[in-house]
Amino acid sequence: MPPQTNLLQGTLDLLILKALLGAKKHGLGISRRIEQMTKGTFQVKPGSLFPALHRMEQAGWLEGSWGESENNRRAKFYELTEAGVQRLGEETEEWERISVAIRSVLRAT
Numbered sequence: 184m185p186p187q188t189n190l191l192q193g194t195l196d197l198l199i200l201k202a203l204l205g206a207k208k209h210g211l212g213i214s215r216r217i218e219q220m221t222k223g224t225f226q227v228k229p230g231s232l233f234p235a236l237h238r239m240e241q242a243g244w245l246e247g248s249w250g251e252s253e254n255n256r257r258a259k260f261y262e263l264t265e266a267g268v269q270r271l272g273e274e275t276e277e278w279e280r281i282s283v284a285i286r287s288v289l290r291a292t
Contacts, residue, residue: 195235197278198225200244200263200271209250209258210236236261244270 202208202216213236214227239245244267252258263271 194225194278195227195231196239196244197271197274198227199232199235199239200267200274203245203261203263203267204271207260207262209252209260211252211258213261239267242270243267 198217198220199213202213202220208216210229210232214229214232218226236245236247240247240261243264245261246264247259247261249257250260
């Protein structure tokens with residue numbers, strides 16, 4: 184397993200949006216999906232995750248609803264709204280531009 188890395192500013196929204204693409208999840212499910220997608224490089228702690236989910240719900244990118252988790256506990260499940268899917272596209276484009284620029288810097292002689 185790779186060492187854990189601190190999230191760069193601005194990456195948490197992208198990771199949450201991507202984790203929710205195509206499936207409704209509760210907080211722990213989102214955190215697990217992010218860890219899975221990043222092969223263990225990023226682990227999002229509740230103190231970072233839940234304020235971000237609340238902020239993103241307020242922005243209209245996510246919609247939350249209460250239900251039961253797989254262990255029969257009450258949990259809030261989140262899913263992307265149409266605005267959230269659009270925001271994911273915008274965030275993806277921005278990070279692709281950034282990664283190309285950083286790759287250019289690293290390859291420069």
